[in-house]
Amino acid sequence: MMSSLTRLSGALLLSTMLATTAVLPAQASGVMRLDEVPVGELDPAKALDNADSLLMFNVYDTLVLPAQGQPGHVPHLATGWTIDGNVFTFTLRDGVKFQSGNPFTADDVIFSIDRMKAIGQGNSYLFQIVESAVALDPMTVQITLSETYSPFIASLIRLPILDRAEVMEHLGPGEGEMGDWGQAWLSTHAAGSGAYEVVSHNPQAETVMVRNPDYFLGVPEAAPDEVHLLYGLEAATVRAMIATGDHDISSQWLPPEVLAAMVGDGAHLLQQAGVGGFYIKLNTLKAPLDDMNCRRALVNAFDYATAVAINQVTPDVAAAVPATGAITVGMFGANPREDGVLTRDMDAARAYLADCAYDPADYTIELSWIAEVPLEERLALLMQQNFGELGFKSEIVRVPWALYTDLVSSPETTPHVSQIAVNAVTGDPDTLFYPMYHSSQAGTWQSPEYLNDAEVDAALERGRTAADPEERDAAYHALNDRLMELAPTIYAYDLNEVFAASPRVTVPAMEDPAYDFSLDAMGLTFRLIVMND
């Protein structure tokens, strides 16, 4: 019996081996593949990370888009808007149809805001200040905010517009009239008007999308016909797939050495800068870092050039750009790069240390790094060496993300030093710095500094309430100066997201500054990508 089993197994194996000797199917023309981290969230009200944003930006449309190659926003589903204090009135584009064929109207905008607020996940916090949204007529919508918030237009980048009629047909069970607000259905289906339609969605494996033939702006001929967004691929797998022509665009999460190897295999690099920074955060309530001079000593002892070098991909490209101050270059209030970048200054570090009330030998600094981000371990080692030169003892602590978010909820459990890369959710500095430094926001993953400074609070509040761009710029310049003085954070470098791409694709928004959206994930707008085959 068992020998029969072995023979049967052998026969099956042999037949499989013979059957599988066919030539590999070639990558189909017009099909583009890219990858991101697990998992892809298709419901736009729950979209959080890059994978979710990629789906959101390509399957759904928003009222406005970031202007390419310049600051500000341009009309998209809205053709224009007026602002009167806290009241924003949008004129909507006529003739737009959702992928279902339903026409786009003001009711869809109102429904999308209501749904976002009701579900309370993803980026819904951006819209909690919406007091009311009413339709003045089918193609005009008026949104009133409960408080003044100048960057609201930028927030609309995170408000994908859903097809109300389609979602209402698919409400699932739940409390109240709206049931589950269509959450169950929208986790596997789309109700957008975007340039690409979802064909299939497996949140752990891939989402397949095809071009929407009725897209209101049209999809250029050169754009991909079909897109496969794959989730959770290993670095080695992506490298091999791009080299064999089975993959087109990597995620930005690959180690620099893997990206460099892919360049060696013939890939080219895509870049997205100006979206955020890498911050080494100092707990300002924990001795010896509650002394500003001790913090300044560390800020000056940090080796900025080596931190950038750790991220070097090729001699010309790094996943890091030297910082010029607290604010990322490209945003309101940033110091221009021509005026110089942050550098190590051991003399200044020693001078500040001399004014510090604490003896560094009496303390052991906890240098934490997020377990899911191996690069941070290298930076922790760099800091250990840098700070050791000042006489600080330090201990490197590996902290899983889930634990880190708990630890930072109290200043006592927050490590002396935390490392975080943060992007501006809407591209506006308010979404980057208000959650970091306003005293009302202390004790989150973004604000382990526990900074409590009236001048910083005032600058942040001016930044979000001033209507005039010049006034906002001045507010953020004041913020920049004050932060550099207080030294709650080591501004290690500005982020420069680097992706590897096969020769089959050209991505103008990430290869030519004139087309740069300066917003995370928006550079990979599929309809603007050119397939070269």
Next chain:
Amino acid sequence: MRVVWAFLRRTGTALLVLFGVSILIFVIARVIPGDPARVALGPNATADQVAALRLALRLDDPVPLQYLHYMAGLVRGDLGISLYTNRPVTTDIAQFLPASLELIFTAGLLMVAIGLPLGIIAARFRGRWPDHVVRVVSLTGVSAPSFVWAVAFMLIFGYWLKWFPISQRLHDSFQVAPVTGFLLIDTLLAGDGAAWRDAARHLVLPAFALALAGIGQAARLTRANMIETYDRPYIEMARAFGFAPGRIARRYAFRPSLIPSLTIIGLDFAAMLGSAFLVEQVFGWPGLSRYGVQVILRKDLNAIVGTVLVIAAMFILVNIIVDLLTVLFNPRIRLAKGGKA
């Protein structure tokens, strides 16, 4: 009758074990550091949003109460919603389990089809070159973890030689409606031979990577047991009767040597459900092991408990099957039980 009674007794014990596992994993999942609501809602969620989700998930209830609520759902076939995929856990398991099982069944097939014959050859030609070759091959197989083989196979057969695909389960050009979730079966049901071949080709590298250690282990064990059997007097008698060496190997040496190999292969098979994670990760295989690790990292409580329960149930099931097969193939056990009856 005794065998049926033994099966029922094992099933009862298995249910008790599953009950114990459910309590253990339910408590352990809640001891892992981190707030699942905070992790699920993302870094920008407000404290109110986190509190609302904690309330919805009953995370503020005492753990025993949470467990009772979970078990009430479980008996209705409701394992809750996964915070990782925002879908019912049962939907996730139904989608990801067949992918893992297909991979593991294929790896198991390779272990039997290659490991056992290698062991037989090594024992048959003990001390000669085929034996040395098999020993080197099997030692190589067991000496490196499966993810090392996964990366090596991917580089050699996918990247350099381009013989096999290195990611996913099926090429984009094939569309096969899921029926069982097993692509080798679904493609046959669809009558699409090209898709079947493509699905089989996608299986080759991950299945070999996963099976290699088991192949080595099965070969070594079979060899050792067969060598021991070859030294038995009845084999000498068979030789004295002039039976052909092949017949002696197959009929008189191999069968008694199989029982330990069968047990080990069974255990390996069950263990692969949990350990296939790295192979699934390397080959982008959308299976349950990969899902299990991701939900642990995200502290997705419902999905952790659901996944562990399914893997534990599979482990217990395979053990019961192995025990039954052992009874079936071992006349001493079978006859002893019969004798008692």
